[in-house]
Amino acid sequence: MSDQFNPNSQEAKDIAYHFHPYTNPTALAKEGPMIIHKGKGVFVYDGDGKDYIEGLAGLWCASFGFSEAELVKAATKQMQELPYYHSFSAKTHNPAINLAEKLVKLAPDGLDKVFFCNSGSEANDTAIKMVWYYQAAIGKPEKHKIISRKRGYHGVTLAAASLTALDYVQKGFGLPLEFAKHTSSPHYFLDAKDGESEADFVARCMQELEELIAEEGADTIGAFIAEPVMGAGGAIVHPKGYFEALQPILKKHDILFIADEVICGFGRTGNMWGSDTYNLKPDILTCAKALSSAYLPISAVLVSQAVADGMSAQADKLGQFGHGYTYTGHPVPAAVALRTLELMEERDVLKHIQSVAPLFQTRIQALKKYDSVGDARGVGLIGGIEFVAKPNTRIKPNPAHKVGLKVMKMLQDAGVIIRALPLDGIAFCPPLIISSDEINIMFDRIESAMPAVDELVKNLD
Numbered sequence: 005m006s007d008q009f010n011p012n013s014q015e016a017k018d019i020a021y022h023f024h025p026y027t028n029p030t031a032l033a034k035e036g037p038m039i040i041h042k043g044k045g046v047f048v049y050d051g052d053g054k055d056y057i058e059g060l061a062g063l064w065c066a067s068f069g070f071s072e073a074e075l076v077k078a079a080t081k082q083m084q085e086l087p088y089y090h091s092f093s094a095k096t097h098n099p100a101i102n103l104a105e106k107l108v109k110l111a112p113d114g115l116d117k118v119f120f121c122n123s124g125s126e127a128n129d130t131a132i133k134m135v136w137y138y139q140a141a142i143g144k145p146e147k148h149k150i151i152s153r154k155r156g157y158h159g160v161t162l163a164a165a166s167l168t169a170l171d172y173v174q175k176g177f178g179l180p181l182e183f184a185k186h187t188s189s190p191h192y193f194l195d196a197k198d199g200e201s202e203a204d205f206v207a208r209c210m211q212e213l214e215e216l217i218a219e220e221g222a223d224t225i226g227a228f229i230a231e232p233v234m235g236a237g238g239a240i241v242h243p244k245g246y247f248e249a250l251q252p253i254l255k256k257h258d259i260l261f262i263a264d265e266v267i268c269g270f271g272r273t274g275n276m277w278g279s280d281t282y283n284l285k286p287d288i289l290t291c292a293k294a295l296s297s298a299y300l301p302i303s304a305v306l307v308s309q310a311v312a313d314g315m316s317a318q319a320d321k322l323g324q325f326g327h328g329y330t331y332t333g334h335p336v337p338a339a340v341a342l343r344t345l346e347l348m349e350e351r352d353v354l355k356h357i358q359s360v361a362p363l364f365q366t367r368i369q370a371l372k373k374y375d376s377v378g379d380a381r382g383v384g385l386i387g388g389i390e391f392v393a394k395p396n397t398r399i400k401p402n403p404a405h406k407v408g409l410k411v412m413k414m415l416q417d418a419g420v421i422i423r424a425l426p427l428d429g430i431a432f433c434p435p436l437i438i439s440s441d442e443i444n445i446m447f448d449r450i451e452s453a454m455p456a457v458d459e460l461v462k463n464l465d
């Protein structure tokens with residue numbers, strides 16, 4: 005351990021006892037952790053009282069910021085009434101019933117039943133098991149493979165990590181598992197051929213998908229999973245016409261469509277669902293994060309009546325639906341989630357998002373004026389920029405220089421917490437309650453660091 009920390013300090017204890025997710029333990033031991041002590045609105049504070057705008061809402065999730073008293077009240081009330089009960093063996097409780105009803109009422113048309121889990125990963129693993137269960141129920145057990153897209157992020161549990169098509173999630177774990185197949189990512193900026201139009205790029209993505217389906221055999225493919233906007237893979241907004249071309253291909257081959265709305269759900273793209281923004285018609289939808297404004301862990305899988313009926317028939321045949329978690333539909337997170345959804349309506353959060361999103365997107369686009377920024381993109385209150393080694397090219401900086409991580413640190417020093425992305429970019433995804441003034445503070449702070457970022461990138465080999 006580095007001797008720069010007093011052995012009795014919280015930093016030293018963290019290094020000694022705490023194994024962190026998505027962290028390099030060697031670097032952590034040398035540099036120490038960043039300890040966040042409190043939050044207020046869109047700001048969080050370190051031990052010295054320095055404030056940071058949480059430009060990623062934590063992990064794309066704290067939609068109401070870090071001090072919403074109504075959510076604390078909802079949790080406290082539920083804790084006092086019934087702090088735990090389960091939903092196995094036909095038991096249930098009011099928070100789970102009321103939240104399921106609310107979600108179905110808010111859901112895109114055609115999603116009629118809800119199953120609760122505790123995280124986005126669990127929701128996606130559950131969705132995959134549901135696909136397998138359903139396909140077996142209707143006499144197609146060989147429809148077992150699931151297609152996801154390169155750069156997609158669907159979580160870290162075994163099945164979800166297999167569908168997540170990012171090296172750093174799979175390397176060292178012997179993943180992906182066999183059932184997962186990956187098709188092209190809709191990343192026009194980086195993956196388009198020189199001179200290729202958006203329309204031609206979309207056509208090529210579709211051709212590659214058709215080729216994969218033909219190679220594997222449509223009768224072996226149960227479902228396709230996609231985020232409406234790719235988050236962790238690079239804040240990637242697909243080109244126009246992409247989902248319009250994709251959905252008929254799935255229909256033609258009798259492949260279920262899973263919309264992974266873990267980031268996009270509950271307003272992020274300017275509508276309640278990414279599926280609303282892009283006119284998606286999923287058979288299954290997974291959501292988490294902003295469902296409870298991340299104040300307590302809860303996620304959900306919404307399924308169509310057809311999938312629910314197939315699963316019910318199979319469960320009846322087998323005696324029960326043999327899947328569920330101790331904390332499925334836990335009453336306290338369910339009560340907080342219900343209050344979160346009520347607050348969205350009471351305060352017309354969607355209208356607020358729509359009113360501030362143009363400023364947010366304008367300020368993202370303005371970052372293109374810096375030499376190191378090759379692409380800037382976004383929708384609603386999500387977006388990102390991607391760094392390039394040379395101005396006006398698509399040449400990426402040498403990955404060994406870890407530009408994204410260095411920029412993350414520089415912006416942190418400037419008072420904004422964001423997340424470095426695998427493509428040497430950074431993502432922006434602030435709490436949905438962010439005001440116009442706070443958007444300006446966030447980007448003013450970012451721009452104060454950008455000349456130094458340009459210098460850094462210019463001087464790399």
Ligand SMILES: Cc1ncc(COP(=O)(O)O)c(C=O)c1O
Binds near residue numbers: 157
């Ligand atoms: C689109 C998407 N799906 C699934 C997940 C996994 O969620 P969790 O980390 O709650 O397991 C994430 C996490 O960031 C995500 O962004």
